Amino acid sequence: MMNRDQILATLRERILAFATSRVSRDRAEDLTQDVMAVLYEKYSQVTELVELVPLAFQVLRYKMLDAHRKAFRRGEYNQESVEDLPLADARDDPATQLDQKQRVDRLLVAMAQLGERCRKLFKWKLEGKSFPEIQQLMRQTSINTIYTWDLRCRRELLTLMGGSWE
């Protein structure tokens, strides 16, 4: 059984490797440090593995999006003047909103193209049913059958989405 420090140490290694595969090494180390600082300072009460890991994924994604926005603001992508940029807004910017709307639309279209079994699977999952419950609903004797069907449906949906959830 791992304690919190051990979990965080392992998480740091995983986060750094992941970030390095997406951005430069220096930015990846900064990104990792930012994530770990949030986990240490803001979520010091979270000690369980099943809570820390998804929390780390969530923080990591926010920090990467934030880093992306900062780089955009700094003109690292288009080298525009800081004075030309609008003031920051606490809400999602229209671009983010549009991006999310487009992702939802793509997801709706992709799900409509799935087979009946996959649609049922996704419906039950969105309704909050676990795999064992879905197993009973689909009258299957083995849970592995449900895992396999869900894996295939997820791959098909990802393909219909263009290969990425973004």
Place this chain on the structure above:
Amino acid sequence: MRFTSPEPRVSMPDDDLEKLLGGFAADTLTPEEKQRLYHTALHDQQLFNLFADEQALKELLTDPVVREKLLQSLRETTSTTDGGNVSWFGWFRRPAGLAWAGGLTAALFALVLGTNIYQESLKEAARSVADEEVVAPTPPDSAPSAEKPATPGINGSRKETPEKTNSIAPTGKQAFTANTSKPATSTMAKAKEERATLQNGADASRERPPSTPQSFHRSEEQASSSADQDLASVPLTSASRVAPTNTPTTDTRTTQVGSALSARSLFYGESREVVSSAAKEKQEGSYSVQQFDRPTHKGERGADLTETRAETARPLGIRYSLVMNGMKDLHDDRDGETSLRTGSFDLMIEANQDSFFQVWGEAGSLPPHLLFPFSAGDPVSSRLLAHQRRRIPILAGHRSITVRLSLIPFDTPSTIGSDVMTPSPREHLQESSASLEAANSQEQATYVVTRDPSASTLTVRIPLH
């Protein structure tokens, strides 16, 4: 602040890892699944990367608005498909539908094929049984269709040229010409060839009595010679084999009469229709077999009986076989040069109508003498009921025996003329067939039937060596 990870990485099969990812995005993993998944992801970089990428979808599905929107969309499409509005083509495209359709088609195909094969096998079995029953088979179904002419040309030529009509077979037999299984062209070609042969021997034919058509006479001669041969040797072949190879069209017809009229079938009364047709044509004045050498020693009583028989149209027939005491069948032993003189034997006779019979024997140079019944005028002993077999013991030493069959009782004289003892083969149809007896021995039976349905007597001579 820097963090390091001292623990070694733990690998997990990819299949197991990915299977839990779907539950991660929808946040439907059980505590056990979460524990296993996160612990593994913590030590596996690839799984960790997959989880990090899956976070985008998880974030999207976490939004209640988006989640409700997706759910609504899925419920609509699911209810549509559950409502049974899927077309049959959609059902057919599914693997299960395809499997059902394919299996059903294969089953139907196999059923139809199996039924056909079964019916064919039944037909084949019926044919083989019929073939086994009669050694020399004569198609029984050919008789009913015999009344139709083979080709219109043949009938036409008969009507146009009466001379030709005289040169062909009697109409009673002509009807059976249609029974030929050979193509009409080959028959006609054969007829031409034989006609040429006949023209060469026209002088000889003119010398013959005008009441006897040449071709028919020739045909009958050939048939009778064959029949004599049959009588002498009692072969295993049927009377249909008396057909000569090179015969004119009329002869072919005569021969085919023999083929169509199986003596055995006539004996058992299976070709009554054909015989009736022959009797009918006889009444119309056509040539009839009755005109040839039919014994005419009967009185008015016999004439009345003849009329009655013409109405019933059933020819008199006899079935006989020779059984050596302790031997299977004497006919089979003939090739082995086994003579009947080596011992006594039994004569098995059976008539197809209630009649009277006599058995005469010829031994050495002595005149024919009565073997059965012991008194020539014994109407009781010589009574033979229809299809009831009688066993007549015959002592050894006879050259031949003659069986006389009559619908009326015989006269009293104890001697008989040689003309009566020598039956004319033209009157008879003869057929031999083998049948299995109860003792698993094969019996060689011979059927002799009068060609003339109105004939009330039948004489069969059986040479014994």
